[in-house]
Amino acid sequence: NAGVTQTPKFRILKIGQSMTLQCTQDMNHNYMYWYRQDPGMGLKLIYYSVGAGITDKGEVPNGYNVSRSTTEDFPLRLELAAPSQTSVYFCASTPQGEANTGELFFGEGSRLTVL
Amino acid sequence: AQSVTQPDIHITVSEGASLELRCNYSYGATPYLFWYVQSPGQGLQLLLKYFSGDTLVQGIKGFEAEFKRSQSSFNLRKPSVHWSDAAEYFCAVDSWGAAGNKLTFGGGTRVLVKP
Numbered sequence: 740n741a742g743v744t745q746t747p748k749f750r751i752l753k754i755g756q757s758m759t760l761q762c763t764q765d766m767n768h769n770y771m772y773w774y775r776q777d778p779g780m781g782l783k784l785i786y787y788s789v790g791a792g793i794t795d796k797g798e799v800p801n802g803y804n805v806s807r808s809t810t811e812d813f814p815l816r817l818e819l820a821a822p823s824q825t826s827v828y829f830c831a832s833t834p835q836g837e838a839n840t841g842e843l844f845f846g847e848g849s850r851l852t853v854l
Numbered sequence: 855a856q857s858v859t860q861p862d863i864h865i866t867v868s869e870g871a872s873l874e875l876r877c878n879y880s881y882g883a884t885p886y887l888f889w890y891v892q893s894p895g896q897g898l899q900l901l902l903k904y905f906s907g908d909t910l911v912q913g914i915k916g917f918e919a920e921f922k923r924s925q926s927s928f929n930l931r932k933p934s935v936h937w938s939d940a941a942e943y944f945c946a947v948d949s950w951g952a953a954g955n956k957l958t959f960g961g962g963t964r965v966l967v968k969p
Contacts, residue, residue, distance in 0.1 A: 743897070770954040779863060781944055781959035782898075789954045797956065829897060833955055841886055841905065841948060841955060845897030 741765050745830050745846035752820040752853045760815040760849050762830030769835035771813040772797075772843065773805065775826040782829065788813055789835070820853045827851075856881040856947050858960035866966045867935050875930040875963050877945030886948035887928040888957065889919055893941045901943075904928060915939070940967040 743764045752758055764771065769790045774782040784797030788807040802824055804816040813832075817824055827850050831843040857880045867873050879885055886905050890898040902913025909921040919930045928945060942964045946957040 772956075774959075779961050781858070781860075781961045782957075783959075784956055787954060787956060831898075835954070839955070841888070841903055842900045843898075843955065843957060845899075847895070847897045 743830055743832055743844055743846035745828075745849050747849060748847065749850050750852070752817075752851065754820060754822065754853060756820050757816070757818050758820065758851075759817075760828055760830075760851070762813045762815065762846060763811050764813075764830075764832045764844070765811065766832060766834070766844065767810060768832035768844070769810065770833045770839075771807065772831045773803075773813070773815045774829045774831065775799065776829060776848070777826050785815065785828075817851075822853050825851060825853045856885075856949060856958045858945050858947050858958055860943075860945055860960035860963050862963045863961070864964050864966065866968060868968045869937055870934050873930075873932045873935045873939070873965065875943050875945075875965070877928045877930065877960060878926050879928060879945070879947045880926065881947050881949075885928075887919075887921060888946045888948065889913065889917070889928075889930050890944045890946060890959075891915075891941050892944065892962075898944065901930070935965075935967055937967050937969065940965055 746761045772787045773785040776782045783799045786805040788794045830846045859878045888903045889901040904921045942962045945960040
């Protein structure tokens with residue numbers, strides 16, 4: 740069971756470039772999330788989704804976009820990369836309903852550097 | 855708005871000694887509280903959680919945490935630390951509602967274990 744898989748693990752971007760961080764989960768979870776982690780700041784919620792076709796903004800959505808066309812996939816798009824987006828990005832998921840114990844299941848992270 | 859504070863950025867402890875990590879939260883309703891651990895280069899793993907009932911909760915790897923409503927605290931403890939406990943620890947509170955679990959994280963405490 741792969742769980743939550745994120746690609747790429749590392750990426751260096753130039754200012755103004757675009758890229759997509761991929762996230763896929765094989766646990767049939769309805770809820771999916773994107774967080775960014777910055778030193779001393781913990782994790783901040785960027786976007787989340789409660790099911791295919793439904794997305795909503797979290798605490799720090801500016802500069803990002805998401806889509807959720809399937810239950811499995813929740814890609815995060817950076818349109819015009821800025822140095823402030825240098826961070827480690829984590830995707831997470833959790834089931835809906837009675838199977839939800841409150842625990843989020845995290846991927847291993849994607850480290851992005853914008854120069 | 856909810857918030858979580860972890861006052862200690864770094865803690866160094868000798869192997870075999872006891873460990874206590876502090877967490878204070880601000881939340882208007884009954885909180886759902888979590889502790890997660892992040893080993894180097896890894897995603898986050900749930901250590902334990904508190905929803906209701908007994909205020910002393912047991913988790914994995916020999917950790918426990920105590921919920922004190924009067925102090926708005928949820929401190930994590932371990933009686934005897936092992937070298938493998940060196941990691942970063944995050945306290946989180948959940949705004950669990952119809953829109954899905956959305957965790958608010960503290961800034962984290964990095965634990966170093968001396969031999």
